Amino acid sequence: MFFLAMRQMVSRKKQTVLIFLGISFSAMIYVVIAGIQLGMRQYLAEQLLNNTAHIRISGREAFIVPEEIEPRVAGAGELMHWIVPPSGRRDIAKLENPQGWFDRLRHDPVVVDFAPRFSVDAILARGQSKWAVGFVGIEPERQVRVTSLEDYMREGSLLDLRGGGKKMIVGSGVLKQLGARLGEFVSVTLGDGDTYPFKIVGVLHLGSKELDERLVLGYLTDVQQINKTPGRISEISVALVDINQSKRLAAQWALYGSDKVESWEEANAAFMQIIIIQDVVRLVITISILLVAAFGIYNVLSIMINQKQKEIAILRSIGYAPARIMELFLWQGLTMGISGAIFGMLLGLGVNLLVGHIDLGFDIGKGRSLLISYAPSIYSTALLMSVMAAVVASFFPARHASKMTPLDIIRANL
Amino acid sequence: MTIVARHVIKEFGSSHTRVLHDLDVTIADGEFVSISGRSGAGKSTLLYLLSTLDHPNHGEIIIDGETVRALSVRALHAFRCRHVGFIFQFHYLLPELTALENVLLAPRNVGLLEEKRPQAMALLEQFDIVGEKDKFPAQMSGGQQQRVAIARALIMNPRYIFADEPTGNLDTVNGMKVMQILQEVHRRDRTTIILVTHEPDYAAMASREIDLCDGRLVSDVRRGVS
Numbered sequence A: 001m002f003f004l005a006m007r008q009m010v011s012r013k014k015q016t017v018l019i020f021l022g023i024s025f026s027a028m029i030y031v032v033i034a035g036i037q038l039g040m041r042q043y044l045a046e047q048l049l050n051n052t053a054h055i056r057i058s059g060r061e062a063f064i065v066p067e068e069i070e071p072r073v074a075g076a077g078e079l080m081h082w083i084v085p086p087s088g089r090r091d092i093a094k095l096e097n098p099q100g101w102f103d104r105l106r107h108d109p110v111v112v113d114f115a116p117r118f119s120v121d122a123i124l125a126r127g128q129s130k131w132a133v134g135f136v137g138i139e140p141e142r143q144v145r146v147t148s149l150e151d152y153m154r155e156g157s158l159l160d161l162r163g164g165g166k167k168m169i170v171g172s173g174v175l176k177q178l179g180a181r182l183g184e185f186v187s188v189t190l191g192d193g194d195t196y197p198f199k200i201v202g203v204l205h206l207g208s209k210e211l212d213e214r215l216v217l218g219y220l221t222d223v224q225q226i227n228k229t230p231g232r233i234s235e236i237s238v239a240l241v242d243i244n245q246s247k248r249l250a251a252q253w254a255l256y257g258s259d260k261v262e263s264w265e266e267a268n269a270a271f272m273q274i275i276i277i278q279d280v281v282r283l284v285i286t287i288s289i290l291l292v293a294a295f296g297i298y299n300v301l302s303i304m305i306n307q308k309q310k311e312i313a314i315l316r317s318i319g320y321a322p323a324r325i326m327e328l329f330l331w332q333g334l335t336m337g338i339s340g341a342i343f344g345m346l347l348g349l350g351v352n353l354l355v356g357h358i359d360l361g362f363d364i365g366k367g368r369s370l371l372i373s374y375a376p377s378i379y380s381t382a383l384l385m386s387v388m389a390a391v392v393a394s395f396f397p398a399r400h401a402s403k404m405t406p407l408d409i410i411r412a413n414l
Numbered sequence B: 001m002t003i004v005a006r007h008v009i010k011e012f013g014s015s016h017t018r019v020l021h022d023l024d025v026t027i028a029d030g031e032f033v034s035i036s037g038r039s040g041a042g043k044s045t046l047l048y049l050l051s052t053l054d055h056p057n058h059g060e061i062i063i064d065g066e067t068v069r070a071l072s073v074r075a076l077h078a079f080r081c082r083h084v085g086f087i088f089q090f091h092y093l094l095p096e097l098t099a100l101e102n103v104l105l106a107p108r109n110v111g112l113l114e115e116k117r118p119q120a121m122a123l124l125e126q127f128d129i130v131g132e133k134d135k136f137p138a139q140m141s142g143g144q145q146q147r148v149a150i151a152r153a154l155i156m157n158p159r160y161i162f163a164d165e166p167t168g169n170l171d172t173v174n175g176m177k178v179m180q181i182l183q184e185v186h187r188r189d190r191t192t193i194i195l196v197t198h199e200p201d202y203a204a205m206a207s208r209e210i211d212l213c214d215g216r217l218v219s220d221v222r223r224g225v226s
Ligand SMILES: Nc1ncnc2c1ncn2[C@@H]1O[C@H](COP(=O)(O)OP(=O)(O)O)[C@@H](O)[C@H]1O
Pocket: A411, B012, B013, B019, B037, B038, B039, B040, B041, B042, B043, B044, B045, B046
């Protein structure tokens, strides 16, 4: 029947080409939309993972609560009225027992590695320029293993911080704001009057203006020392063997103490919501495009089957059973579905390659163009959906054709 | 090897308009039967019953000892493919296929495509249309198309040929050619032929003439040798 199916398609070139293009177009749109969305998501997820790791353990920020103070001031059970209620943060966030965490993480088999950090607010000064930054003390060797920050180094390496000695790595925006250059010394003050000269040994470029203008990295003990709080840790980033365990483990670890333990999904709930919305949008677009393509196949085959009644009658009288008549039309739907899908996927791939090379004029990650996913799953999904749409859309007309009896048709044409 | 119609009644529609009234016919192997009668007499209806394309409301059709109604869809199509050739007034060639491909449709269905190719060529040669073998139906004359349709009916060497006014759409020259072909096939292969026609001249070329009037058999004449 394949032979006859091909002949019938060739003899209706215009309709065949139209349906073929319809399916190609839907497959292409799917590949392009999925490529861009998933590429963007991959990039965002990578960024998030860089900055937050799989699990982040941080000190809980404690606030002053008037009700907690009342009993101590006024005595139990007495009514008290504040003219100005006390308020504010009790202290900067810090881990209660960093050493306990280190011991635990070091021996836990689900942990690949962890990196402690200590962050303070600082002001950099170079000549007349002053610039407020977040000064983050890290352990370079561990940081390299837990996150991919090293990939975003424009100059130098995270490992240049090793051993301390008042060296720092600054964000590209910080460098610009200060008008400083690599190798120069910049003075750092934490607001307590003391200033310390730090040498710029590297430049970091994350592709995010916010971060690049505010982030400064130093050696952990250097930062602890200028803050006069040796041993203090504000957060620990943890890399897990299995990223999918992060939510469960975070909940479990949170029971160990009062510190805040967040999985990367929880830390980025809003982002996860955007991902879900994107999925829904992609699904809706895909389904509507597929419906249009399927409707086209259905329509054309239905019209054709009406035009081909006589031929169907002849085939039946020659001994072609109903199942073979059905085959005849299924083959046509399937052929257009598969070839259209493959052509559309190639088109989509081409469009993606083009779009992926357009210079957008601003930074996204390491480049200046959209990041596009070429995951095989996108292409297999496109193929599967087009073929399914084609099969379903040709099934009903084909079954209708197979149910026509030769006699009704011959009588109708007398 | 016979086709037997026993107490056959055929009605149409919800009003049960009776088109064939309690008909009894037996057609023996190797007969050349013509069915004639006025338009609306029920000739085509009878032919479709005898040829397994339709079923009676009452009574039964028995072919080679088997009741047609009892056959499975599969067996029915296998029977049509192997043993029956149809020729209609309208040739019903598939427009996407060449003359030769049309002739080879039935062999293709049962995997005998290559085996039957020489025979298809021989048939086209015999019918004087071998030069048209690669033409599409639209490129051929009505007479040529009908001859292709006959070749298609003959390709499986059927035991039965059913023809419903095969000359109805043709001029006398082409009509006569078709009749001569049918006679030749009958004589040479002993094929059973059942031909519906309202042309007395053509009906007279058969070995047995059946006359229908308003769904009843009014005469059934056998000639010695045709
Ligand atoms: N499908 C049908 N529905 C209703 N009436 C029909 C149908 N087929 C045939 N008839 C009627 O049966 C009668 C015989 O038709 P038919 O066998 O085609 O006659 P013939 O071939 O002798 O001209 C006609 O009156 C015709 O109108």
